[in-house]
Amino acid sequence: xxxxxxxxxxxxxxxxxxxxxxxxxxxxxxxxxxxEFVTIVGPSGCGKSTLLMLxxxxxxxxxxxxxxxxxxxxxxxxxxxxxxxDFALLPWRTVLANVELGLELKGxxxxxxxxxxxxxxxxxxxxAFENSFPHQLSGGMRQRVGIARALSxxxxxxxxxxxxxALDAQIRQVMASELLRIWERDRKTILFVTHDIDEAVxxxxxxxxxxxxxxxxxxxxxxxxxxxxxxxxxxxxxxxLYRKQIWDLLEEQIRNSGSWEQGDVEPAVAS
Amino acid sequence: MSSLPSxxxxxxxxxxxxxxxxxxxxxxxxxIVGVGGVLVFLVVWQIVGSQDLIRxxxxxxxxxxxxxxxxxxxxxxxxxxxxxxxxxxxxGFFPAIVLGVALGLAFALSRRLLYLFDPLFAxxxxxxxxxxxxxxxxxxxxxxxSKAVMVFxxxxxxxVINTRTGVEEVPEAPIRALKAFGASRWQIIAKGLLxxxxxxxxxxxxxAVGRSIxxxxxxxxxxxVRGIGRLVQxxxxxxxxxxxxxxVLVISSLGFLGVVLIRRIEAYVAPWSAAR
Numbered sequence: 034x035x036x037x038x039x040x041x042x043x044x045x046x047x048x049x050x051x052x053x054x055x056x057x058x059x060x061x062x063x064x065x066x067x068x069e070f071v072t073i074v075g076p077s078g079c080g081k082s083t084l085l086m087l088x089x090x091x092x093x094x095x096x097x098x099x100x101x102x103x104x105x106x107x108x109x110x111x112x113x114x115x116x117x118x119d120f121a122l123l124p125w126r127t128v129l130a131n132v133e134l135g136l137e138l139k140g141x142x143x144x145x146x147x148x149x150x151x152x153x154x155x156x157x158x159x160x161a162f163e164n165s166f167p168h169q170l171s172g173g174m175r176q177r178v179g180i181a182r183a184l185s186x187x188x189x190x191x192x193x194x195x196x197x198x199a200l201d202a203q204i205r206q207v208m209a210s211e212l213l214r215i216w217e218r219d220r221k222t223i224l225f226v227t228h229d230i231d232e233a234v235x236x237x238x239x240x241x242x243x244x245x246x247x248x249x250x251x252x253x254x255x256x257x258x259x260x261x262x263x264x265x266x267x268x269x270x271x272x273x274l275y276r277k278q279i280w281d282l283l284e285e286q287i288r289n290s291g292s293w294e295q296g297d298v299e300p301a302v303a304s
Numbered sequence: 305m306s307s308l309p310s311x312x313x314x315x316x317x318x319x320x321x322x323x324x325x326x327x328x329x330x331x332x333x334x335x336i337v338g339v340g341g342v343l344v345f346l347v348v349w350q351i352v353g354s355q356d357l358i359r360x361x362x363x364x365x366x367x368x369x370x371x372x373x374x375x376x377x378x379x380x381x382x383x384x385x386x387x388x389x390x391x392x393x394x395x396g397f398f399p400a401i402v403l404g405v406a407l408g409l410a411f412a413l414s415r416r417l418l419y420l421f422d423p424l425f426a427x428x429x430x431x432x433x434x435x436x437x438x439x440x441x442x443x444x445x446x447x448x449x450s451k452a453v454m455v456f457x458x459x460x461x462x463x464v465i466n467t468r469t470g471v472e473e474v475p476e477a478p479i480r481a482l483k484a485f486g487a488s489r490w491q492i493i494a495k496g497l498l499x500x501x502x503x504x505x506x507x508x509x510x511x512a513v514g515r516s517i518x519x520x521x522x523x524x525x526x527x528x529v530r531g532i533g534r535l536v537q538x539x540x541x542x543x544x545x546x547x548x549x550x551x552v553l554v555i556s557s558l559g560f561l562g563v564v565l566i567r568r569i570e571a572y573v574a575p576w577s578a579a580r
Contacts, residue, residue, distance in 0.1 A: 121478060138486050
């Protein structure tokens with residue numbers, strides 16, 4: 034039985050001014066097994082981030098069904114936790130208090146959630162910074178806080194929305210291998226959105242390639258590298274083949290959709 | 305007491321490039337220069353006043369002001385009036401904080417409420433509150449209550465306006481995180497909007513202290529039984545420059561202490577903004 038199932042999701046936006054309808058996602062169906070690491074790649078505006086918002090139930094699909102452990106997904110809940118590209122930390126809270134947030138909102142008593150937060154802060158290697166404020170940290174460190182915050186609620190599925198997109202190239206690679214190290218411990222299900230092909234191959238058990246306008250699934254690709262993985266696998270011939278295969282698919286999509294002419298059309302997250 | 309720009313100013317102003325022809329002073333140098341300026345002023349005033357270069361009953365001079373201060377403290381006159389002024393201030397200011405923050409928040413959350421009251425508040429913000437004194441005296445008498453209401457009115461409006469702007473300017477990202485982790489509407493307010501608006505609210509309080517002290521003293525001068533403003537009024541009709549300077553000193557110290565106190569509280573409740 035699959036843990037997470039998306040069945041023929043459609044999402045259409047109505048332009049308030051013109052009344053024109055924009056189809057963001059069309060016929061998106063896939064399943065994710067428990068403990069699987071799935072990455073989603075696609076050109077800008079293919080709705081890959083929107084897909085995570087649907088799973089987090091911060092957006093509602095126009096039609097189609099989502100279920101987690103065979104129960105329909107209807108509202109945000111701590112069985113799914115998001116990690117954002119812009120970290121989305123609370124600037125007025127210390128590292129520790131930021132990590133506590135999810136448990137606090139769940140009503141976990143103060144000393145229990147503090148203890149749990151300390152554990153996860155330690156896990157992401159920020160012990161020495163637990164009383165620092167976000168503005169005192171580097172981008173990579175901020176996202177570690179974001180990851181610790183998401184892990185602390187012990188979600189069934191971790192939803193990561195281009196989590197390393199705001200970091201520079203070197204830090205990105207280090208963060209990706211760190212993420213794998215943390216993931217190897219308890220192998221939580223992860224859905225990871227990125228537009229970085231190397232990152233997608235390096236991390237994934239399976240890659241979902243999407244097209245733009247409307248966002249559709251073009252192909253699913255199994256990645257057969259053994260785990261644990263070293264960063265050096267990026268230099269192997271097999272890796273190059275994966276990279277080329279995905280790039281060819283994406284290039285075709287980008288040219289066909291013409292989205293490189295129109296610019297990005299990724300919709301904002303509904304409030 | 306540092307005179308660094310407030311957070312809002314610091315955020316708005318582009319960071320000034322260091323100018324080659326005007327080197328920045330070390331903080332201690334700046335303090336010395338600042339104190340030096342005051343000293344020069346006092347010495348000049350002392351000479352001009354005590355030598356009667358300008359009629360000393362009009363401008364007085366520092367040592368005489370000090371002597372008057374001592375006399376007014378010793379006789380208990382100063383404290384008897386100051387305590388009344390402080391009471392009026394506290395009675396008006398704290399309700400203004402509570403209601404001002406509440407209404408500012410409501411404005412930020414409800415477009416309809418905002419559209420209804422915005423023009424009224426814009427008008428009241430620029431109106432000199434002192435114009436309401438006669439009405440307040442008719443409604444609340446010449447005593448303590450009418451002055452407390454005066455303080456309330458003067459402090460309330462800047463607090464409302466700053467709270468509203470502060471809440472509206474809380475960035476979207478932390479609110480998105482709160483929603484994603486399942487925060488209720490009240491939790492979004494309590495754990496997102498209010499802490500995010502705190503620096504702006506504190507700036508509003510600083511503004512409110514200044515405005516309300518000015519209107520309070522003016523109201524006391526207009527009509528009152530006791531209070532610092534009452535003393536100003538009494539001594540000004542009896543041509544006592546030294547005592548009036550004592551009172552000016554007391555009034556500005558009040559405002560200064562109020563602002564310092566609020567900055568202290570701000571550094572404690574919003575260290576993330578003070579340090580930035």
